[in-house]
Amino acid sequence: MHVICDLCVVPLGVGVSVSAQVAACQEVIRESGLEHCMHAYGTNIEGPWDEVMAVVKRCHEVVHDMGAPRITTTLKLGTRTDREQHMDDKVTSVEALLRSR
Amino acid sequence: MHVICDLCVVPLGVGVSVSAQVAACQEVIRESGLEHCMHAYGTNIEGPWDEVMAVVKRCHEVVHDMGAPRITTTLKLGTRTDREQHMDDKVTSVEALLRSR
């Protein structure tokens, strides 16, 4: 099962800046070799379900290991069986519609 | 790693009513034996990370098997290392604060 997800990991109890923890999660994501794209409120990741979910778990482990006592994560998960779809396809198909108007 | 999650599975391409698919997910959750509590916009589930995530995956598999070609899920995941916490504790501690005012 292929999944396109949007991951937003929020550490609590580490102060107001969370960029160090977000950067550590980016490294976890990069090391996974999965397709991904960071935006201002999370990161899109796609790949086989178990591999994507291993990344999410690893992010929690790494951020706790950095000293964050608490984490709250928001995750969106998209799967489909009618056809193959990748992250770029989603953006491209919307942009094509916008151009045709 | 213990996790408290909030799971909201939304099937697309099955029409406007999604209660059959939500009920199927409830059965998956019940069969897992994990603590859970359904509300009007999702279900709280808690337990060991891998068991909770197996439930989320199983929900996607079951809803696709029912004929939904596409699913979009929203998942919140809370973990903490400073102390043990359960779903009831979270509600109870807020209610205690409200009573003391």
Add this chain to the structure above:
Amino acid sequence: MHVICDLCVVPLGVGVSVSAQVAACQEVIRESGLEHCMHAYGTNIEGPWDEVMAVVKRCHEVVHDMGAPRITTTLKLGTRTDREQHMDDKVTSVEALLRSR
């Protein structure tokens, strides 16, 4: 436009416990007079769109006024035009399906 929402307000930079801020949001919600129901990972609220959104904004204002320098909120918003639906209806229809199996 009637909306059923699920609101989860997370203050950052206030330490690991956020129950005081969550309790303050509960008071905002109660004072609104809107139907609501707290669970372990948020609060369901329903009512007219503008009233519900005024509650969400007021929660951010109150939590900042308590000293939280940063807030990240997750909000799910459900609207429908085919028929009237309330929070209880959603849970009831799923439970009816589960009983009939």
Add this chain to the structure above:
Amino acid sequence: MHVICDLCVVPLGVGVSVSAQVAACQEVIRESGLEHCMHAYGTNIEGPWDEVMAVVKRCHEVVHDMGAPRITTTLKLGTRTDREQHMDDKVTSVEALLRSR
């Protein structure tokens, strides 16, 4: 109150493809004049709270007007009082940390 949000509008009861509705939301967002950036699982938008929230409401209205009987939206909302922050700042600060390792 300045807000950075992530908006993901999902129409139900319109079939498996939702790109027409997503494109319509993009037009609403563009017409608002607010800073925004679409990704594969939503759109980041930033600006004054009331203007951003007017966009979210308008998206629901427009998508219902296109014939969608039901919508479920996921919205993340970030506000902070300690300093001004824009969407680009969030990505830039994480990327700077990643380069310095």
